Amino acid sequence: MFAVELKKMLLRPRTWVIIALLAGLPVLVAVLLRVTGIGPRPGEGPAFLAQVLGNGALFPAAALALILPIFLPIAVSVVAGESIAGENSLGTLRYLLVLPVGRTKLLIAKLMTVTVFVFMAVFIVAVVAYVVGASLFGIKPLPGVSGAAIAAEDATWRTVVTVIYVAVSMLGVAAAALLFSTFTDSPLAAVFGALAVLVTSQVLDLLEAGRAVHPYLLTHYWLAFIDLFRFPVLWRDVVRGFLLQGVYIALLLGAAWANFTTKDITS
Amino acid sequence: MTSVVSTRALTKRYGSVAAVDGVDLDIQEGDLFALLGPNGSGKSTTFRMLLGLVYATSGEIQLLGHSMPSAASRTLPHVGSLIEGPAFYPHHSGRANLTLLDASSGNGRRTRRARVREALERVRLDAGRLPYRAYSTGMKQRLGLAAALLRPRRLLILDEPTNGLDPSGTREMRDLLLQLQRSGTTILVSSHLLTEIELICTRAAILSEGRLVAQSKVQDLLSTSQSVIVVTHDIADAINAVGSIPGVSVLEQTPDGLVLDLNGAEASEVNASLVSAGVGVREFSLKRERLEDVFLRLTGA
Amino acid sequence: MVVAVAAAAALIPSALGLVPVSKAAVSAPSLLRRVLASAGVSYSGLAESFAGLSLPDVEGAGRLAAMFGEQTRMRVWYEGPTLWRVDELTPIGERDLYRDPYGTWYWDSGRRHATRTEGEGTVRFARPADLLPPELGRRLAAPASPAELSLLPTERIAGIDAAGLRITPAGDGTTLDHADLWADPASGLVVRVAITARGMKEPIISSSFLDLEQRRPASSITSFELPEDADAHFSEAPDFARAVDRYSPYVLPETIAGATKRAGAGAAGTYGRRFSLIAVLVLPDRFFPEDRLSALPEVGGPWDSARLAASPLLNALTVVDGGAAYVLGGTVTPDRLVAVASKLLDQGVAVQR
Numbered sequence: 075m076f077a078v079e080l081k082k083m084l085l086r087p088r089t090w091v092i093i094a095l096l097a098g099l100p101v102l103v104a105v106l107l108r109v110t111g112i113g114p115r116p117g118e119g120p121a122f123l124a125q126v127l128g129n130g131a132l133f134p135a136a137a138l139a140l141i142l143p144i145f146l147p148i149a150v151s152v153v154a155g156e157s158i159a160g161e162n163s164l165g166t167l168r169y170l171l172v173l174p175v176g177r178t179k180l181l182i183a184k185l186m187t188v189t190v191f192v193f194m195a196v197f198i199v200a201v202v203a204y205v206v207g208a209s210l211f212g213i214k215p216l217p218g219v220s221g222a223a224i225a226a227e228d229a230t231w232r233t234v235v236t237v238i239y240v241a242v243s244m245l246g247v248a249a250a251a252l253l254f255s256t257f258t259d260s261p262l263a264a265v266f267g268a269l270a271v272l273v274t275s276q277v278l279d280l281l282e283a284g285r286a287v288h289p290y291l292l293t294h295y296w297l298a299f300i301d302l303f304r305f306p307v308l309w310r311d312v313v314r315g316f317l318l319q320g321v322y323i324a325l326l327l328g329a330a331w332a333n334f335t336t337k338d339i340t341s
Numbered sequence: 342m343t344s345v346v347s348t349r350a351l352t353k354r355y356g357s358v359a360a361v362d363g364v365d366l367d368i369q370e371g372d373l374f375a376l377l378g379p380n381g382s383g384k385s386t387t388f389r390m391l392l393g394l395v396y397a398t399s400g401e402i403q404l405l406g407h408s409m410p411s412a413a414s415r416t417l418p419h420v421g422s423l424i425e426g427p428a429f430y431p432h433h434s435g436r437a438n439l440t441l442l443d444a445s446s447g448n449g450r451r452t453r454r455a456r457v458r459e460a461l462e463r464v465r466l467d468a469g470r471l472p473y474r475a476y477s478t479g480m481k482q483r484l485g486l487a488a489a490l491l492r493p494r495r496l497l498i499l500d501e502p503t504n505g506l507d508p509s510g511t512r513e514m515r516d517l518l519l520q521l522q523r524s525g526t527t528i529l530v531s532s533h534l535l536t537e538i539e540l541i542c543t544r545a546a547i548l549s550e551g552r553l554v555a556q557s558k559v560q561d562l563l564s565t566s567q568s569v570i571v572v573t574h575d576i577a578d579a580i581n582a583v584g585s586i587p588g589v590s591v592l593e594q595t596p597d598g599l600v601l602d603l604n605g606a607e608a609s610e611v612n613a614s615l616v617s618a619g620v621g622v623r624e625f626s627l628k629r630e631r632l633e634d635v636f637l638r639l640t641g642a
Numbered sequence: 643m644v645v646a647v648a649a650a651a652a653l654i655p656s657a658l659g660l661v662p663v664s665k666a667a668v669s670a671p672s673l674l675r676r677v678l679a680s681a682g683v684s685y686s687g688l689a690e691s692f693a694g695l696s697l698p699d700v701e702g703a704g705r706l707a708a709m710f711g712e713q714t715r716m717r718v719w720y721e722g723p724t725l726w727r728v729d730e731l732t733p734i735g736e737r738d739l740y741r742d743p744y745g746t747w748y749w750d751s752g753r754r755h756a757t758r759t760e761g762e763g764t765v766r767f768a769r770p771a772d773l774l775p776p777e778l779g780r781r782l783a784a785p786a787s788p789a790e791l792s793l794l795p796t797e798r799i800a801g802i803d804a805a806g807l808r809i810t811p812a813g814d815g816t817t818l819d820h821a822d823l824w825a826d827p828a829s830g831l832v833v834r835v836a837i838t839a840r841g842m843k844e845p846i847i848s849s850s851f852l853d854l855e856q857r858r859p860a861s862s863i864t865s866f867e868l869p870e871d872a873d874a875h876f877s878e879a880p881d882f883a884r885a886v887d888r889y890s891p892y893v894l895p896e897t898i899a900g901a902t903k904r905a906g907a908g909a910a911g912t913y914g915r916r917f918s919l920i921a922v923l924v925l926p927d928r929f930f931p932e933d934r935l936s937a938l939p940e941v942g943g944p945w946d947s948a949r950l951a952a953s954p955l956l957n958a959l960t961v962v963d964g965g966a967a968y969v970l971g972g973t974v975t976p977d978r979l980v981a982v983a984s985k986l987l988d989q990g991v992a993v994q995r
Contacts, residue, residue, distance in 0.1 A: 078444045165426070172422050173418075217871055219736055220729065223871075300735075304736065339389070
């Protein structure tokens with residue numbers, strides 16, 4: 075089942091349009107930076123971007139930081155929100171279920187497919203950003219946030235963990251979109267639901283008054299991957315970020331499963 | 342004869358409204374069974390409950406000898422279905438759609454191409470690489486049927502299979518259903534083209550407002566009620582004459598005669614009383630009821 | 643019977659009140675002594691401080707106002723008073739201060755600037771590291787007398803069963819209502835501090851460890867290595883008092899209104915004792931950007947003009963009179979500031995040269 079879902083996702087032109095858009099934004103930013111030579115003011119703007127002008131090696135991390143807050147979660151919501159609701163609105167869901175494909179099995183296959191999409195998207199953005207960064211700005215040893223340059227082999231694993239972390243951070247959003255996707259026949263409504271969760275979380279995270287709930291917010295630890303570039307690495311928030319996503323995925327998927335397996339398919 | 346579909350007191354409620362209310366269906370192996378009823382009578386909901394898409398509020402369903410929906414994974418591979426029209430991915434061709442469906446059902450990979458080709462040939466659909474969204478309604482219907490026939494089935498559940506087909510397509514469909522029935526497939530079909538059903542169905546059931554109002558052999562349905570047409574000038578005398586026969590009532594009064602409901606009485610007895618009362622009967626004939634008349638009478642439409 | 647049951651039920655809450663709550667095994671004065679002696683305890687960890695001073699937004703004081711107006715996250719590696727590193731973490735970078743026996747390195751990751759400063763001034767600006775629980779805790783504990791102490795229930799903080807100590811200053815015009823410290827009873831290391839200002843219910847400054855390890859940090863972590871791509875700058879110790887002296891010919895008296903000078907020389911110094919500290923500086927009014935303070939309320943008194951910047955814990959008063967500008971600020975009430983300023987103008991300041 076997973077193989078078929080994966081094939082469906084990979085065969086869809088939309089999948090590749092979304093990934094091209096995701097990779098396109100950092101490329102556009104890189105070209106603008108290169109042409110104008112004007113970077114963000116130091117210590118401001120998206121993480122790492124200020125230093126990219128001098129060192130393209132930082133661009134994968136900067137590119138991920140660029141797409142992480144809005145663009146990437148929207149893309150993930152679109153793909154995940156469509157998963158069940160899209161089949162439902164097309165009517166193909168009922169024919170899948172009478173094949174029969176078990177509802178639990180279908181839900182897991184959809185989640186796995188979305189997971190593959192997320193990892194693929196993040197990985198492609200990172201690779202494109204590296205190539206663009208290298209060709210436009212040149213590659214020097216990766217400068218650590220805490221000063222000293224990060225050794226090459228060190229830089230590799232930090233970048234790999236960053237890619238994994240960013241991808242895992244998106245899985246909570248994906249699970250939320252999947253949950254809404256089981257509630258509605260309209261993919262758009264599911265996407266909107268997931269985005270509403272996302273925006274609420276980000277707004278609360280900005281409010282000083284919401285300090286007590288901050289550690290429980292879906293988006294709270296998203297930017298913690300920057301801690302991977304400190305020396306020594308600050309694991310606290312990264313570990314919490316992983317765990318929090320795990321909790322959200324379990325809760326939201328549980329709810330999605332409970333809803334989907336007991337729901338009447340009437341479309 | 343073994344029971345292929347059997348429901349006991351099958352009920353589906355949405356809030357206080359019962360979409361399906363205490364339905365006892367019984368479909369035997371080899372039947373070409375028609376489920377009839379006006380729109381909103383609960384046909385589709387019943388089909389969806391049989392297939393495990395909609396959960397019954399109460400009642401039992403036995404499909405191929407197993408309880409549904411708990412045995413879905415065992416029974417559904419033997420069931421092909423067409424529910425409220427076909428549905429496929431619009432940007433893929435029919436062939437690609439069938440291939441995806443076949444892969445999702447976990448059928449063997451080696452014989453997949455052959456299975457898909459065979460199913461398409463069976464419904465006489467050859468659209469090449471044309472994407473599904475460019476199909477005509479008839480082509481879509483054929484592809485839907487092809488999907489239902491992707492593997493050998495013991496039971497076909499087809500909701501309005503002739504929808505969107507032109508007269509020749511309808512005839513082809515009818516022949517295909519007969520051919521399938523002869524090869525041992527039990528078929529449960531719903532249709533609004535009652536004449537087509539009458540021609541090929543062995544048994545039928547009629548649903549009205551969620552309730553089963555009739556279920557039996559098509560012939561029996563047709564003979565449950567008989568009426569006679571009496572053509573005469575002596576209408577008043579005729580009414581007097583038949584009034585003394587128990588059960589008989591006047592259904593209709595026309596300028597040149599009467600339509601009488603026999604309601605169990607013998608036609609010869611009616612004829613005899615008319616003659617003995619001296620009514621000048623110019624024509625006395627049994628009225629043949631068609632399935633459509635039964636349908637309209639039972640559903641109150 | 644019913645009455646007996648009702649009476650018993652009524653007694654339960656008061657009976658529960660008699661059950662002893664978990665109390666620290668140490669007495670308040672001995673806990674205070676251990677806190678004061680904890681400067682040599684090595685540790686490393688992650689701390690979060692929150693300060694809601696809401697200082698008036700005065701141009702040019704941005705960094706300071708920010709430090710006392712929001713949450714600050716710090717990583718610290720502390721071997722001893724002259725060998726430590728404190729990273730102030732921001733969402734996209736960090737500002738690090740490395741202390742070695744000869745001075746400090748300051749590292750700004752955003753600008754990739756490194757600044758080396760030799761030595762340390764006698765009067766300096768507050769910095770985020772001052773908000774670390776051990777630093778802040780010792781500072782608060784130093785002036786406390788045994789009569790001002792009481793024990794608080796033990797709390798588990800950053801993996802330590804920390805003994806609680808409340809310091810309630812007795813009188814003397816301070817804005818500080820009480821300061822609560824929680825410290826490791828074994829080492830005396832303060833792991834949480836909460837400062838409550840007069841008239842407030844909630845702490846106005848709080849600082850607590852999230853993670854803590856009481857171990858010597860590796861020297862590879864506490865020593866700064868200048869990155870190749872960094873801008874390096876060198877500066878003298880920013881001795882604030884000496885810097886002011888360069889522009890100001892005035893000399894502050896040794897005592898003002900009964901408060902003795904504690905530190906500083908010439909035109910800048912700190913006065914007071916215990917929990918009532920006042921920093922004073924005086925300079926020619928042409929160096930004083932009075933126009934920037936126009937948003938602050940005026941205060942009447944025996945002077946040309948004066949403005950007050952008030953907050954629950956810290957107050958500041960600027961006075962312009964006779965060609966000189968006086969800036970007074972500290973953990974005292976506005977009334978006390980006005981009284982000290984009047985007295986200072988009364989006494990007059992000496993002029994060098």
